[in-house]
Amino acid sequence: MVNLLNNLVVLVTISAVGVFAELKNKTDYPNGLSGPFNPGLTENTEAPIQWFNPWGAGWIPQGCKDRFIAKGYNASDAQVFNIKYSDCSRAWTFCRHKDAQLSIEDMADSFGRMSVHMRSLVRHPIALPSSGGCSAEAYTDIGDIVMYGNCKAITVWIHETGHQLDARLKPSERFSGTTPWLEALERDSCVPDSYANTNTVEDFAQVVVVAQFNTLLGYKPKEAFPGCLDHRHGLLELTYRYDYLEYIGRCSNRPDDSKVVSTETTQRERRRMMKRARAQEDNDPSVVGPCSFP
Numbered sequence: 001m002v003n004l005l006n007n008l009v010v011l012v013t014i015s016a017v018g019v020f021a022e023l024k025n026k027t028d029y030p031n032g033l034s035g036p037f038n039p040g041l042t043e044n045t046e047a048p049i050q051w052f053n054p055w056g057a058g059w060i061p062q063g064c065k066d067r068f069i070a071k072g073y074n075a076s077d078a079q080v081f082n083i084k085y086s087d088c089s090r091a092w093t094f095c096r097h098k099d100a101q102l103s104i105e106d107m108a109d110s111f112g113r114m115s116v117h118m119r120s121l122v123r124h125p126i127a128l129p130s131s132g133g134c135s136a137e138a139y140t141d142i143g144d145i146v147m148y149g150n151c152k153a154i155t156v157w158i159h160e161t162g163h164q165l166d167a168r169l170k171p172s173e174r175f176s177g178t179t180p181w182l183e184a185l186e187r188d189s190c191v192p193d194s195y196a197n198t199n200t201v202e203d204f205a206q207v208v209v210v211a212q213f214n215t216l217l218g219y220k221p222k223e224a225f226p227g228c229l230d231h232r233h234g235l236l237e238l239t240y241r242y243d244y245l246e247y248i249g250r251c252s253n254r255p256d257d258s259k260v261v262s263t264e265t266t267q268r269e270r271r272r273m274m275k276r277a278r279a280q281e282d283n284d285p286s287v288v289g290p291c292s293f294p
């Protein structure tokens, strides 16, 4: 019954978002989160990279192959590599298109700066090229995150991982669709920035950036409207600070890696994968984005 109620609330919220374009008419950080949040995060975090291990040519995780083909790229143009951080016994498998603006080092560094618990929500970090700026997507049923273009900013990585925290592999039970979250939203008077006004899911991910910063540094960058998002921020830290946001601990409950497959793709397989991806991206609420930031 509780689940049913939550789902009803989600439906009502989504339709409400469709009618009223914005959640709030005040933004706490009017120029976006990147400027106020990235310098402090860069200063106070470190990626505990232990080793890199590139895969040989010809093989790729299925999750990466799906994304490459769906976006019109060849799987054989992927650079696949394992990165081991000192705070987790299991490496992560990353995939990078050879023309992506993010280097392997950029990906390992930006991802590694998040707390190990946040990293543990992600299956494969993926980087693809873009002709301008940075946008990103989260596949919240499987745990993959995809960066398009120059997405080195830690706030972007926290935001996309924030979508994974929201769903925790069960998009139908998103925290941002629960009654406590929606009541907190009702009581607050602002959104973090204009992008958070897109909908409740994007708003949640931007509040995760605020909460991650506050957990690590013990304060928030100067707000335009002090306290205006304290109900959501407080609820988020109360619920997730100890298990996810603290910069201590070990990895646990990570999604399993996807199976290893050949990079070779027949035309028939490519058509089938692109068709399936188009159907999914148009209708599936587990695909969040593309997120792009002011």
Ligand SMILES: [Zn+2]
Pocket (backbone or CB within 6 Å): 159, 160, 163, 201, 202, 205, 288, 289, 290, 291
């Ligand atoms: Zn987003």
